[in-house]
Amino acid sequence: MNGSIVEILQIVILIGLAPAFAGWIKVVKCRMQGRTSPGLFRPYRDLAKLFSKDIVLAENASWIFRFTPYLVFGTVIIAGAVVPMLSTNLPLSLTADAIVLVGLFGIARFFTALAGMDIGTAFGGMGSSREMMVASLAEPAMLMAIFTVSLLCGSTSLSGIAGTVSGAGFIAKPSLAFAFFAFVLIALAENGRIPVDNPATHLELTMLHEAMILEYSGRHLALIEWAGMMKLFLFMAIGSALFFPFGIDAADNISGIPQAFVFLVVKLGAAGVVLVLIETGLAKMRLFRLTEFLGSAFLMATLGMLSFFILE
Amino acid sequence: MDLQTAAQINSFLAAFVLLTAFGMLAQKRIYSLIHLFAWQGFFLSINTAIVAYVAGKHHLYISSVLTLSLKVIALPYILHILVVKLKIRKEVETMVNIPTTMLIGIALVIFSYYLTAPVTELSRLITRSTIAVALATVMIGLLMMITRKKAVTQIIGFLAMENGLFFAATSATYGMPLVVELGVALDVLIAAFIFGIFFFHIHTTFDSLDVEQMTRLKEGD
Numbered sequence: 001m002n003g004s005i006v007e008i009l010q011i012v013i014l015i016g017l018a019p020a021f022a023g024w025i026k027v028v029k030c031r032m033q034g035r036t037s038p039g040l041f042r043p044y045r046d047l048a049k050l051f052s053k054d055i056v057l058a059e060n061a062s063w064i065f066r067f068t069p070y071l072v073f074g075t076v077i078i079a080g081a082v083v084p085m086l087s088t089n090l091p092l093s094l095t096a097d098a099i100v101l102v103g104l105f106g107i108a109r110f111f112t113a114l115a116g117m118d119i120g121t122a123f124g125g126m127g128s129s130r131e132m133m134v135a136s137l138a139e140p141a142m143l144m145a146i147f148t149v150s151l152l153c154g155s156t157s158l159s160g161i162a163g164t165v166s167g168a169g170f171i172a173k174p175s176l177a178f179a180f181f182a183f184v185l186i187a188l189a190e191n192g193r194i195p196v197d198n199p200a201t202h203l204e205l206t207m208l209h210e211a212m213i214l215e216y217s218g219r220h221l222a223l224i225e226w227a228g229m230m231k232l233f234l235f236m237a238i239g240s241a242l243f244f245p246f247g248i249d250a251a252d253n254i255s256g257i258p259q260a261f262v263f264l265v266v267k268l269g270a271a272g273v274v275l276v277l278i279e280t281g282l283a284k285m286r287l288f289r290l291t292e293f294l295g296s297a298f299l300m301a302t303l304g305m306l307s308f309f310i311l312e
Numbered sequence: 313m314d315l316q317t318a319a320q321i322n323s324f325l326a327a328f329v330l331l332t333a334f335g336m337l338a339q340k341r342i343y344s345l346i347h348l349f350a351w352q353g354f355f356l357s358i359n360t361a362i363v364a365y366v367a368g369k370h371h372l373y374i375s376s377v378l379t380l381s382l383k384v385i386a387l388p389y390i391l392h393i394l395v396v397k398l399k400i401r402k403e404v405e406t407m408v409n410i411p412t413t414m415l416i417g418i419a420l421v422i423f424s425y426y427l428t429a430p431v432t433e434l435s436r437l438i439t440r441s442t443i444a445v446a447l448a449t450v451m452i453g454l455l456m457m458i459t460r461k462k463a464v465t466q467i468i469g470f471l472a473m474e475n476g477l478f479f480a481a482t483s484a485t486y487g488m489p490l491v492v493e494l495g496v497a498l499d500v501l502i503a504a505f506i507f508g509i510f511f512f513h514i515h516t517t518f519d520s521l522d523v524e525q526m527t528r529l530k531e532g533d
Contacts (some may be wrong), residue, residue: 099426171320174327295411299334302418307330310425310444311323 002254003091007081009257010090014080018230019043021268030278043229050222058119058215068115069216069223075108076230084162085237086260087249093159095229101238102139103159105190105231109135112224117214120202127211130287134196134208137294138189141182144301148179149242152309158238163243173312180243180306184278186242187235189290191228194279196290201295206284235272237264268271318366320499321436325359326442329422329479332453336472337417340404342395342464346388349468352475353383360482363439371490372482378497379478387471390504395464405461413459416512420451431484439483446483449476463514463521467507474500 023040030037057066079101081092094102113132116124150156152175153164164170189196197208213224241248247263249256283295339345350395355381364372384485398489406413424447432440457466478496481488490498511521 172324174324177324178327178331291411296338296412299338299414299418302423303327303330305332306418306421306425307323307327307445310421311326311441 018233022229055218088159097156141298145182146302166245175308182300350388424448442483446480
């Protein structure tokens with residue numbers, strides 16, 4: 001019973017706080033670059049504005065185009081129910097492990113790519129092809145990183161991993177460090193952050209993710225953008241669950257939840273600052289350099305797995 | 313520091329040595345390559361000091377200091393001067409493209425793991441698990457020597473290989489006798505000087521450090 005309450009609470013936090021997290025990143029980034037920030041609540045106002053606008057739909061848009069925003073939003077919420085943010089005691093985490101999680105993101109990406117090509121504009125197709133290129137390199141690396149941590153903990157369930165890593169008697173291992181670095185690189189690629197994609201630009205030649213969703217408007221665009229913010233939030237939560245699961249409540253009671261919530265906010269705040277530091281320090285890579293970037297993520301994850309067998 | 317912690321730190325440092333080896337394989341700029349080489353020596357030297365402390369072998373402290381002074385300070389400095397003097401500005405040129413080289417590198421790590429597995433079974437030292445990493449470092453150094461076109465990067469590959477050998481000695485037998493280590497250290501230093509002289513000669517003869525030019529070194533042509 002408690003488990004389901006926590007589950008619902010988690011989804012509410014994910015939906016409610018994701019725009020604030022995106023706003024936080026913007027605020028820190030503006031501070032760091034000496035600009036005036038639009039404020040923490042700008043993303044909420046943006047979403048509200050988009051929801052109140054009408055949808056402009058292309059004549060030849062098929063059901064895929066109209067269906068995709070809802071699907072993307074839905075898959076991210078399901079993923080949010082699996083990731084232990086507040087408590088490891090989640091009823092749904094038994095049904096879906098880390099591999100399913102990667103699959104969920106895969107479905108969302110697949111449909112976004114289809115929707116990008118659905119209208120038939122050049123930008124959409126270009127964006128889809130680029131996104132799929134990045135995905136084909138990022139997903140194996142992501143799985144490899146998760147497998148490394150799973151080997152270490154003897155479980156592919158995120159709750160199980162978080163429980164083992166935060167448990168007493170767990171010592172830091174080299175393979176965990178490798179997996180963490182790989183995960184950081186992949187999180188940058190998956191969320192379209194700076195060395196891979198620039199989330200702030202709509203310049204035709206450089207955009208990846210934005211090119212796919214160029215044709216969306218109104219509440220469709222709002223849903224997709226919201227899902228994007230939630231995905232970023234979720235990746236930070238996955239990172240914290242896999243590598244820094246301190247403060248995540250393990251017991252089956254409600255009383256530990258406020259403390260876990262404070263820990264979550266602090267960890268996400270810190271993660272946001274680190275993300276901004278990475279984004280400010282690096283420049284966007286050329287598209288064809290991305291194979292090297294993601295190749296090194298794959299290499300790190302593989303080295304982590306090898307060092308698990310060799311050194312431990 | 314008990315044995316468990318020492319083994320833990322040891323394996324972390326081994327992982328870093330392997331990581332720097334791969335970093336050198338992936339690095340395209342010559343200055344960063346030299347820095348990575350210095351870092352590898354640094355991890356190696358700390359690792360040796362820890363092994364010396366745990367095993368109570370005092371001569372390993374000397375090896376550790378030698379590594380620090382030679383491979384972290386002296387050799388990178390000499391290489392740096394060489395690169396400046398020879399005006400090498402270009403990026404590192406490779407025969408095989410870098411992602412493929414990395415994949416071969418991973419294969420080499422797996423190969424050395426299988427190769428050293430029986431040795432590891434026999435050993436009772438706390439550092440036994442790092443033998444595979446040491447061998448892999450040697451192999452990656454060799455790979456670097458094979459796949460690079462320019463002489464300077466080949467020499468860095470050679471020195472990285474020497475790092476791997478030193479690491480293997482430390483992890484397999486708690487280091488070689490002091491006389492041998494002193495001899496090797498001196499050899500490497502002398503080698504670096506000789507390489508330097510060779511570089512200048514190659515450079516003045518061919519106007520380039522590309523070793524492919526050396527196929528022109530035939531009589532009668």
